[in-house]
Amino acid sequence: MKALVYTMKKTMYEKIWDNHLVVDEPGQAPLIYVDRHLMHEVTSPQAFEGLKLSGRKVRNPHSILATMDHCVPTKNRNLPIADPIAKKQIETMAENCRVNGLVLYDMTNPNNGVIHVVVPEHGFVHPGMVVVCGDSHTATHGAFGALAFGIGTSEVEHVMATQTLPQKKSKTMLVQIDGKLSKYSSAKDIALAIIGKIGTAGGTGYVIEYAGEAIRELSMEGRMTLCNMAIEAGARAGLVAPDEKTYEYLKGREFAPHGKNWDLALAYWKSLPSDEGAVFDSVIKLDAADIAPQVSWGTSPEQVVGVDSTVPAPGSFDDEIKRKACEGALAYMGLTPNTKITDIPIDLVFIGSCTNGRIEDFRIAAEVTKGTHVAKGVTAIAVPGSYHVKQQAEEEGLDKIFIDAGWEWRDPGCSMCLAMNGDELTKGQRSASTSNRNFEGRQGKGGRTHLVSPAMAAAAAVAGHFVDIRTL
Amino acid sequence: MEPYKKHESIAALMNRSNVDTDQIIPKQFLKKVERSGFGVHLFHDWRYNDDGTNNTEFELNKPAFKGAKILVAGDNFGCGSSREHAPWAIADYGFNTIISTSYADIFYNNCFKNGILAIKVTKDLLDKLMAEISASEGVRFVVDLENQQVITPAGNGFTFDIDPFRKGNLLSGLDDIGLTLKHVDKIDEYEKRHKQTFPWLWA
Numbered sequence: 093m094k095a096l097v098y099t100m101k102k103t104m105y106e107k108i109w110d111n112h113l114v115v116d117e118p119g120q121a122p123l124i125y126v127d128r129h130l131m132h133e134v135t136s137p138q139a140f141e142g143l144k145l146s147g148r149k150v151r152n153p154h155s156i157l158a159t160m161d162h163c164v165p166t167k168n169r170n171l172p173i174a175d176p177i178a179k180k181q182i183e184t185m186a187e188n189c190r191v192n193g194l195v196l197y198d199m200t201n202p203n204n205g206v207i208h209v210v211v212p213e214h215g216f217v218h219p220g221m222v223v224v225c226g227d228s229h230t231a232t233h234g235a236f237g238a239l240a241f242g243i244g245t246s247e248v249e250h251v252m253a254t255q256t257l258p259q260k261k262s263k264t265m266l267v268q269i270d271g272k273l274s275k276y277s278s279a280k281d282i283a284l285a286i287i288g289k290i291g292t293a294g295g296t297g298y299v300i301e302y303a304g305e306a307i308r309e310l311s312m313e314g315r316m317t318l319c320n321m322a323i324e325a326g327a328r329a330g331l332v333a334p335d336e337k338t339y340e341y342l343k344g345r346e347f348a349p350h351g352k353n354w355d356l357a358l359a360y361w362k363s364l365p366s367d368e369g370a371v372f373d374s375v376i377k378l379d380a381a382d383i384a385p386q387v388s389w390g391t392s393p394e395q396v397v398g399v400d401s402t403v404p405a406p407g408s409f410d411d412e413i414k415r416k417a418c419e420g421a422l423a424y425m426g427l428t429p430n431t432k433i434t435d436i437p438i439d440l441v442f443i444g445s446c447t448n449g450r451i452e453d454f455r456i457a458a459e460v461t462k463g464t465h466v467a468k469g470v471t472a473i474a475v476p477g478s479y480h481v482k483q484q485a486e487e488e489g490l491d492k493i494f495i496d497a498g499w500e501w502r503d504p505g506c507s508m509c510l511a512m513n514g515d516e517l518t519k520g521q522r523s524a525s526t527s528n529r530n531f532e533g534r535q536g537k538g539g540r541t542h543l544v545s546p547a548m549a550a551a552a553a554v555a556g557h558f559v560d561i562r563t564l
Numbered sequence: 565m566e567p568y569k570k571h572e573s574i575a576a577l578m579n580r581s582n583v584d585t586d587q588i589i590p591k592q593f594l595k596k597v598e599r600s601g602f603g604v605h606l607f608h609d610w611r612y613n614d615d616g617t618n619n620t621e622f623e624l625n626k627p628a629f630k631g632a633k634i635l636v637a638g639d640n641f642g643c644g645s646s647r648e649h650a651p652w653a654i655a656d657y658g659f660n661t662i663i664s665t666s667y668a669d670i671f672y673n674n675c676f677k678n679g680i681l682a683i684k685v686t687k688d689l690l691d692k693l694m695a696e697i698s699a700s701e702g703v704r705f706v707v708d709l710e711n712q713q714v715i716t717p718a719g720n721g722f723t724f725d726i727d728p729f730r731k732g733n734l735l736s737g738l739d740d741i742g743l744t745l746k747h748v749d750k751i752d753e754y755e756k757r758h759k760q761t762f763p764w765l766w767a
Contacts, residue, residue: 114750127765134595134647137598138598146739148741163595177595180595218764226646241670244673245599249741293639293640326668326669353763353764356764392582512594529586532586
């Protein structure tokens with residue numbers, strides 16, 4: 093019996109799960125331990141209120157890192173926030189963090205930025221951790237081989253009070269991407285291509301592990317982009333096994349282990365990757381070489397095609413629900429079937445967000461932008477994911493490239509990804525956006541969003557319509 | 565949380581798939597620091613015209629669905645963000661039951677924390693329920709959580725599966741945190757081991 097247990101092959105998810113089980117008794121949901129809890133201003137106030145009303149305290153204040161990102165202005169930060177309700181939410185966050193002794197990177201802090209950009213910058217998440225945040229894009233941190241997932245506000249309160257969460261064990265899905273990406277296809281295109289293949293509910297009930305040559309080749313930033321959108325495939329979380337790139341990225345960062353602890357941690361991290369021969373409940377395979385730069389055409393991230401393709405016709409879907417969804421999306425998006433993607437004109441370009449607001453994203457966009465100018469009638473805004481990204485970009489002179497080309501160079505925040513802070517599309521306006529959701533009204537009521545990579549967004553800004561970046 | 569009781573209520577129909585949380589409660593209403601008062605904003609962009617009047621084309625504005633407690637909707641309901649404002653808005657509007665083939669994970673969890681029973685049915689059964697509502701708008705279904713049963717006038721009744729833990733919490737209206745804190749000794753023990761095994765997390 094002992095030998096049997098000893099030889100059992102485990103996936104990385106199962107290893108992390110087993111290491112975090114606090115209570116597993118029949119008749120109730122397993123209770124798992126939470127190592128890190130990330131916070132922002134939108135999904136936390138009601139949790140703090142609940143905690144206070146029930147007379148409970150934050151169990152482990154050191155496990156929490158908080159920022160302000162959703163409601164913050166990305167320009168004229170020196171002025172008071174104009175929206176009184178947003179202002180109150182920001183003030184409430186500051187007060188809650190003060191009272192409970194939590195680390196907060198507020199709007200004026202040089203570490204401020206979008207939570208999922210800031211957290212890795214400081215080495216706050218490590219391989220093998222369980223990480224939660226009242227935000228679905230918490231999946232980002234799976235890039236480090238951490239089990240990271242979004243939770244609701246009641247669960248935020250639960251974690252603050254108990255450091256645990258009742259959880260149902262997920263099924264496991266292996267997404268294997270072999271081969272090499274072409275030069276201008278990126279992690280974003282892999283993410284969109286996967287969602288195009290399996291749908292926005294394709295990953296429901298699963299934790300996805302991304303593997304294969306193309307994933308190994310991705311930088312840490314690229315892996316964050318990929319895992320970030322695991323939620324758009326419906327998955328609980330996305331994971332990439334840690335490797336030398338992961339360790340190299342973490343080493344020396346503020347909250348990374350130091351000295352003797354580094355060696356202890358490293359030995360543990362190296363034990364995490366899925367065992368050879370471990371069995372996944374589902375396996376999906378794609379060849380990286382087949383992944384063209386992607387452009388979403390509809391109002392769900394699964395409504396996506398390669399840039400060299402055309403807007404589909406409702407009749408091209410066999411499934412009645414998909415056909416109906418296509419009709420609705422085309423009406424909302426103001427698109428005609430069979431239009432070439434490269435013939436779709438755009439009004440606004442947004443580069444930023446927790447999906448594509450990191451230094452590498454601005455580097456590739458600047459490479460495309462250098463020596464060009466934004467097309468007539470197009471507004472282009474670049475919103476770094478954090479002040480550190482902004483500073484790094486400025487040290488490399490990227491800000492000048494954007495500004496010279498007619499772009500706006502902003503302060504960090506979620507900005508137009510969800511348009512809570514006043515940066516938004518007007519009715520009928522069409523964007524090329526590096527964010528993660530193209531839902532109706534996501535970027536402003538009546539606004540039309542096309543999801544793309546940073547390189548594709550930059551190219552669209554110059555041309556005023558989508559272009560196949562590979563042909564430039 | 566109010567305990568979930570057996571009830572007979574109007575079942576409203578929303579024949580759309582992938583209804584996302586941005587539609588359920590658009591982002592401009594996420595700035596409040598309270599839990600209450602979101603019902604009036606439920607499905608805001610679909611429900612109201614630009615001038616603030618009711619959009620009569622929107623299904624939930626049909627007089628026959630007024631007062632409905634049951635929402636019958638298409639696949640993958642509640643996809644998108646983790647915002648608990650979505651179930652807060654749904655509950656505040658008056659719904660306490662959703663019937664669909666599937667839900668996004670986080671939304672599904674959030675429902676049960678707010679007294680909303682989210683029932684999963686097969687595609688075939690959903691089609692029948694939708695047809696029944698379409699044929700007689702305003703029809704009332706009986707939902708009996710205790711016996712995991714839904715009864716409909718046209719005989720499309722069914723029994724459904726539900727996690728016993730979630731069921732128990734809904735029926736009792738008990739606070740999840742209180743239940744977890746019954747295990748506080750085990751959490752303490754785990755944490756002690758955690759500090760020994762992963763000392764770098766506590767440095």
